[in-house]
Amino acid sequence: xxxxxxxxxxxxxxxxxxxxxxxxxxxxxxxxxxxxxxxxxxxxxxxxxxxxxxxxxxxxxxxxxxxxxxxxxxxxxxxxxxxxxxxxxxxxxxxxxxxxxxxxxxxxxxxxxxxxxxxxxxxxxxxxxxxxxxxxxxxxxxxxxxxxxxxxxx
Numbered sequence: 001x002x003x004x005x006x007x008x009x010x011x012x013x014x015x016x017x018x019x020x021x022x023x024x025x026x027x028x029x030x031x032x033x034x035x036x037x038x039x040x041x042x043x044x045x046x047x048x049x050x051x052x053x054x055x056x057x058x059x060x061x062x063x064x065x066x067x068x069x070x071x072x073x074x075x076x077x078x079x080x081x082x083x084x085x086x087x088x089x090x091x092x093x094x095x096x097x098x099x100x101x102x103x104x105x106x107x108x109x110x111x112x113x114x115x116x117x118x119x120x121x122x123x124x125x126x127x128x129x130x131x132x133x134x135x136x137x138x139x140x141x142x143x144x145x146x147x148x149x150x151x152x153x154x
Contacts, residue, residue, distance in 0.1 A: 028054035
Protein backbone atom coordinates (compact mmCIF):
# COMPACT_ATOMS: atom_id res chain seq x y z
CA UNK A 1 0.00 0.00 0.00
CA UNK A 2 1.39 3.38 -0.99
CA UNK A 3 0.70 6.44 1.15
CA UNK A 4 1.03 10.05 0.16
CA UNK A 5 3.54 11.58 2.58
CA UNK A 6 3.82 15.01 0.99
CA UNK A 7 4.24 17.97 3.34
CA UNK A 8 0.76 19.20 2.36
CA UNK A 9 -0.97 15.92 3.19
CA UNK A 10 0.83 15.60 6.54
CA UNK A 11 -0.03 19.21 7.42
CA UNK A 12 -3.68 18.69 6.51
CA UNK A 13 -3.81 15.56 8.68
CA UNK A 14 -2.64 17.47 11.76
CA UNK A 15 -4.54 20.70 11.07
CA UNK A 16 -1.75 22.96 9.76
CA UNK A 17 -3.05 25.56 7.31
CA UNK A 18 0.16 26.89 5.82
CA UNK A 19 3.06 24.83 4.47
CA UNK A 20 6.40 26.12 3.19
CA UNK A 21 8.25 23.21 1.57
CA UNK A 22 11.43 22.88 -0.44
CA UNK A 23 13.21 25.83 1.18
CA UNK A 24 16.97 26.22 1.29
CA UNK A 25 18.62 26.55 4.71
CA UNK A 26 18.80 30.32 4.19
CA UNK A 27 15.17 30.36 3.03
CA UNK A 28 14.07 28.64 6.23
CA UNK A 29 15.95 31.15 8.38
CA UNK A 30 14.56 34.04 6.31
CA UNK A 31 11.00 32.73 6.69
CA UNK A 32 11.43 32.51 10.46
CA UNK A 33 12.87 36.04 10.59
CA UNK A 34 9.93 37.31 8.51
CA UNK A 35 7.39 35.61 10.80
CA UNK A 36 9.12 37.04 13.86
CA UNK A 37 9.02 40.52 12.29
CA UNK A 38 5.24 40.07 11.95
CA UNK A 39 5.09 39.50 15.71
CA UNK A 40 4.87 35.70 15.76
CA UNK A 41 6.68 33.45 18.23
CA UNK A 42 8.24 30.76 16.06
CA UNK A 43 9.21 27.20 16.94
CA UNK A 44 11.22 25.20 14.44
CA UNK A 45 11.63 21.43 14.47
CA UNK A 46 14.52 20.02 12.48
CA UNK A 47 16.98 17.17 12.32
CA UNK A 48 19.58 17.98 9.70
CA UNK A 49 22.52 20.23 9.09
CA UNK A 50 20.32 22.12 6.62
CA UNK A 51 17.97 22.99 9.53
CA UNK A 52 20.68 24.37 11.83
CA UNK A 53 20.42 28.06 10.73
CA UNK A 54 16.63 28.02 11.14
CA UNK A 55 16.86 26.24 14.51
CA UNK A 56 19.26 28.93 15.74
CA UNK A 57 17.02 31.74 14.42
CA UNK A 58 13.72 30.47 15.84
CA UNK A 59 12.42 31.56 19.23
CA UNK A 60 12.44 27.87 20.10
CA UNK A 61 14.62 25.50 18.10
CA UNK A 62 13.69 21.86 18.62
CA UNK A 63 16.16 19.31 17.31
CA UNK A 64 15.36 15.66 16.89
CA UNK A 65 17.86 13.44 18.69
CA UNK A 66 18.02 11.13 15.70
CA UNK A 67 19.42 13.97 13.59
CA UNK A 68 22.82 15.54 13.12
CA UNK A 69 25.04 16.99 15.82
CA UNK A 70 24.83 20.38 14.09
CA UNK A 71 21.05 20.44 14.48
CA UNK A 72 21.26 19.40 18.13
CA UNK A 73 23.86 22.08 18.83
CA UNK A 74 21.81 24.79 17.12
CA UNK A 75 18.54 23.86 18.83
CA UNK A 76 17.40 25.01 22.26
CA UNK A 77 15.81 21.66 23.03
CA UNK A 78 16.62 18.16 21.80
CA UNK A 79 13.95 15.48 21.67
CA UNK A 80 15.75 12.20 22.27
CA UNK A 81 13.22 10.07 20.38
CA UNK A 82 12.75 10.31 16.65
CA UNK A 83 8.99 10.64 17.18
CA UNK A 84 7.33 14.04 16.60
CA UNK A 85 4.98 13.35 19.53
CA UNK A 86 8.06 14.01 21.65
CA UNK A 87 7.74 17.67 20.61
CA UNK A 88 4.16 17.78 21.90
CA UNK A 89 5.23 16.09 25.13
CA UNK A 90 8.15 18.51 25.53
CA UNK A 91 5.84 21.51 25.19
CA UNK A 92 3.33 19.98 27.63
CA UNK A 93 6.08 19.30 30.17
CA UNK A 94 7.54 22.79 29.77
CA UNK A 95 4.14 24.39 30.38
CA UNK A 96 3.54 22.21 33.42
CA UNK A 97 7.01 23.05 34.77
CA UNK A 98 6.41 26.77 34.31
CA UNK A 99 3.09 26.50 36.15
CA UNK A 100 4.82 24.66 39.00
CA UNK A 101 7.53 27.34 39.19
CA UNK A 102 4.92 30.09 39.34
CA UNK A 103 2.97 28.26 42.06
CA UNK A 104 6.14 27.68 44.06
CA UNK A 105 7.14 31.34 43.86
CA UNK A 106 3.68 32.50 44.89
CA UNK A 107 3.42 30.26 47.96
CA UNK A 108 7.03 30.76 49.06
CA UNK A 109 6.60 34.53 48.94
CA UNK A 110 3.14 34.37 50.51
CA UNK A 111 4.40 32.42 53.53
CA UNK A 112 7.45 34.62 54.00
CA UNK A 113 5.72 37.94 53.32
CA UNK A 114 3.03 37.10 55.86
CA UNK A 115 5.13 35.46 58.57
CA UNK A 116 8.28 37.60 58.72
CA UNK A 117 6.61 41.01 59.28
CA UNK A 118 4.31 39.47 61.89
CA UNK A 119 7.33 38.02 63.68
CA UNK A 120 9.18 41.35 63.50
CA UNK A 121 6.12 43.15 64.93
CA UNK A 122 6.05 40.55 67.75
CA UNK A 123 2.53 39.51 66.73
CA UNK A 124 3.76 36.07 65.75
CA UNK A 125 6.21 33.97 67.70
CA UNK A 126 9.52 33.83 65.75
CA UNK A 127 9.51 30.04 66.11
CA UNK A 128 6.16 29.89 64.29
CA UNK A 129 7.52 32.23 61.60
CA UNK A 130 10.57 29.96 61.25
CA UNK A 131 8.32 26.92 60.95
CA UNK A 132 6.29 28.71 58.27
CA UNK A 133 9.50 29.43 56.37
CA UNK A 134 10.56 25.78 56.67
CA UNK A 135 7.10 24.65 55.59
CA UNK A 136 7.32 26.86 52.50
CA UNK A 137 10.53 25.04 51.51
CA UNK A 138 8.90 21.65 52.08
CA UNK A 139 5.91 22.78 50.01
CA UNK A 140 8.13 23.90 47.12
CA UNK A 141 10.00 20.58 47.05
CA UNK A 142 6.83 18.50 47.37
CA UNK A 143 5.04 20.53 44.71
CA UNK A 144 8.00 20.15 42.36
CA UNK A 145 8.06 16.40 42.86
CA UNK A 146 4.59 16.26 41.28
CA UNK A 147 6.35 16.78 37.92
CA UNK A 148 7.63 13.22 38.23
CA UNK A 149 4.09 12.02 37.54
CA UNK A 150 4.23 13.46 33.99
CA UNK A 151 3.59 10.79 31.40
CA UNK A 152 4.15 11.18 27.66
CA UNK A 153 1.14 10.81 25.38
CA UNK A 154 0.80 7.40 23.79
